[in-house]
Amino acid sequence: MADAKKNVLVCTQLECETVEEMLSSMEQAKAEGADIVELCFHAMKFTHISQVDNLLNEKTLPTILSYRLNSSNEDCKSNCMQVLKRALDLEVEFVEMDYEVASDKSMSEYMHKRPHSKVIVSSYVNGGKPSTEKLGDLIASIQSIGAAVIKLEIAVDFITDLAPIFQLLTHCQVPLIVLAVGSRGLISQILAPKFGGFLVYGSLAGKSVAGLPTLVSLRQVYKVENVDADTKVFGLVSNPVGHSKGPILHNPTFRHTRYNGIYVPMLVDDVKEFFKTYTATDFAGFSVGIPHKEAAVACCDEVDPLAKSIGAVNTIIRRPIDQKLIGYNTDCDASISAIEDALRERQVSKGVASDTSPLAGKTFVLVGAGGAGRALAFGAKIKGARVVIFNRKYERAKALALAVSGEALPFECLHEFCPEKGMIFANASAIGMEPDSNTSPLPKEALKAYELVFDAVYTPRNTRLLQEAAEVGATVVSGVEMFIRQALGQFRLFTGGLDAESYMRKLVLDQF
Numbered sequence: 001m002a003d004a005k006k007n008v009l010v011c012t013q014l015e016c017e018t019v020e021e022m023l024s025s026m027e028q029a030k031a032e033g034a035d036i037v038e039l040c041f042h043a044m045k046f047t048h049i050s051q052v053d054n055l056l057n058e059k060t061l062p063t064i065l066s067y068r069l070n071s072s073n074e075d076c077k078s079n080c081m082q083v084l085k086r087a088l089d090l091e092v093e094f095v096e097m098d099y100e101v102a103s104d105k106s107m108s109e110y111m112h113k114r115p116h117s118k119v120i121v122s123s124y125v126n127g128g129k130p131s132t133e134k135l136g137d138l139i140a141s142i143q144s145i146g147a148a149v150i151k152l153e154i155a156v157d158f159i160t161d162l163a164p165i166f167q168l169l170t171h172c173q174v175p176l177i178v179l180a181v182g183s184r185g186l187i188s189q190i191l192a193p194k195f196g197g198f199l200v201y202g203s204l205a206g207k208s209v210a211g212l213p214t215l216v217s218l219r220q221v222y223k224v225e226n227v228d229a230d231t232k233v234f235g236l237v238s239n240p241v242g243h244s245k246g247p248i249l250h251n252p253t254f255r256h257t258r259y260n261g262i263y264v265p266m267l268v269d270d271v272k273e274f275f276k277t278y279t280a281t282d283f284a285g286f287s288v289g290i291p292h293k294e295a296a297v298a299c300c301d302e303v304d305p306l307a308k309s310i311g312a313v314n315t316i317i318r319r320p321i322d323q324k325l326i327g328y329n330t331d332c333d334a335s336i337s338a339i340e341d342a343l344r345e346r347q348v349s350k351g352v353a354s355d356t357s358p359l360a361g362k363t364f365v366l367v368g369a370g371g372a373g374r375a376l377a378f379g380a381k382i383k384g385a386r387v388v389i390f391n392r393k394y395e396r397a398k399a400l401a402l403a404v405s406g407e408a409l410p411f412e413c414l415h416e417f418c419p420e421k422g423m424i425f426a427n428a429s430a431i432g433m434e435p436d437s438n439t440s441p442l443p444k445e446a447l448k449a450y451e452l453v454f455d456a457v458y459t460p461r462n463t464r465l466l467q468e469a470a471e472v473g474a475t476v477v478s479g480v481e482m483f484i485r486q487a488l489g490q491f492r493l494f495t496g497g498l499d500a501e502s503y504m505r506k507l508v509l510d511q512f
């Protein structure tokens, strides 16, 4: 792989109507960590050419002045030419124009006479999933018209569409910017510095753009300035993925332990396709989230025996010696040990102590039979609990019950289910997760039958289920505790054994 070109620029595009708004947004961009701004002149209300002078005389950051031809109308074209030529006269750092404009004879002559600004030539590639070769040809033709920097805007439908883009960034000999447009494009910005991208885009706080990280996250969470060709890529393969706190936990911990890694959200639609596409060694490890934990088992070359019996993996590493994908399940130990610890604490406070698991002999009521549910059901069963499973899709509850010699009951019976007092309740469904945080799998009244209530949901930290369980006197165990423990297990697997428990715990306390 070619060496990453160091010091990637972090940029934000400003689309404002007036000079004043452009300048105040530039101040915001500067405060949020932008190195450079792109002033999208085509978004402005064009009144007079002096607007270009006003903007460029007052600017407080290095600037790309861009003008996109969004219509073939002659007025638009003539405004565009006028504005770009004025920007070249004023020697702004970068002038950005469409391929069509840059190929215009008068523009190309003008550019040659005013060599102080660097010219970025951009081209929009819409759909059709261009191959690396096709994109290579496009780059060659843009280069031939004298671009100092090439920018491709590419519409992407799936995260797998980004793989040719990473290849292109790696091999391109000219400074290259790729803006992958769409919600699946996010990692193209965060990882561009690894593959040699010239510049990455972030959005201003409060002005989010689908598929773009915020400037603040590029600087504070991912610290893209530290990413280089050797950085190992880790990520959460999930859908949805935006709720995860994984990036704000793993990234600072990599830095704290001086491990050259980055952890990114990977919005994946087809898990099989994903692992078939991203086969490079640099994609070193993955967390697996909803709804892929079960399907991901079949993507692994080897699966740890516990994960295999559970039938779900939440962690996959690419084994360095042979590049094989090895699957693990850190959810099981994380959730069961958190529940056991809370039960033991309760026993100690009552003066009872025992060597056997406090789950032994208990009725363990589980809601959810997906990946996390399977981990809890197997864990509880191993500890000697009687497992009773409720799931909206009854068939899945039945299949899981069969696997753990437990019982499955129709979801409608959950509220009335009360064979005894002092049971354990575990929610492994997404009920109560943001943005539906006002929902709960069980009404408050029914919670009185439970000694301990656990919720695998960790956004919000204190779910409605946990609040109401505490109100009726149950011991509560938050999904945050499971989250920390499963992440600790993952971090060890990712890094070949590094342990940063106290650091990770402090991070979670400070930031969640």
Ligand SMILES: O=C1C[C@@](O)(C(=O)O)C[C@@H](O)[C@@H]1O
Binding pocket: 236, 238, 243, 244, 245, 246, 287, 288, 289, 290, 314, 315, 331, 372, 483, 486
């Ligand atoms: O369940 C979880 C949480 C998680 O999906 C996340 O939100 O970061 C990451 C998974 O690996 C883990 O098993």
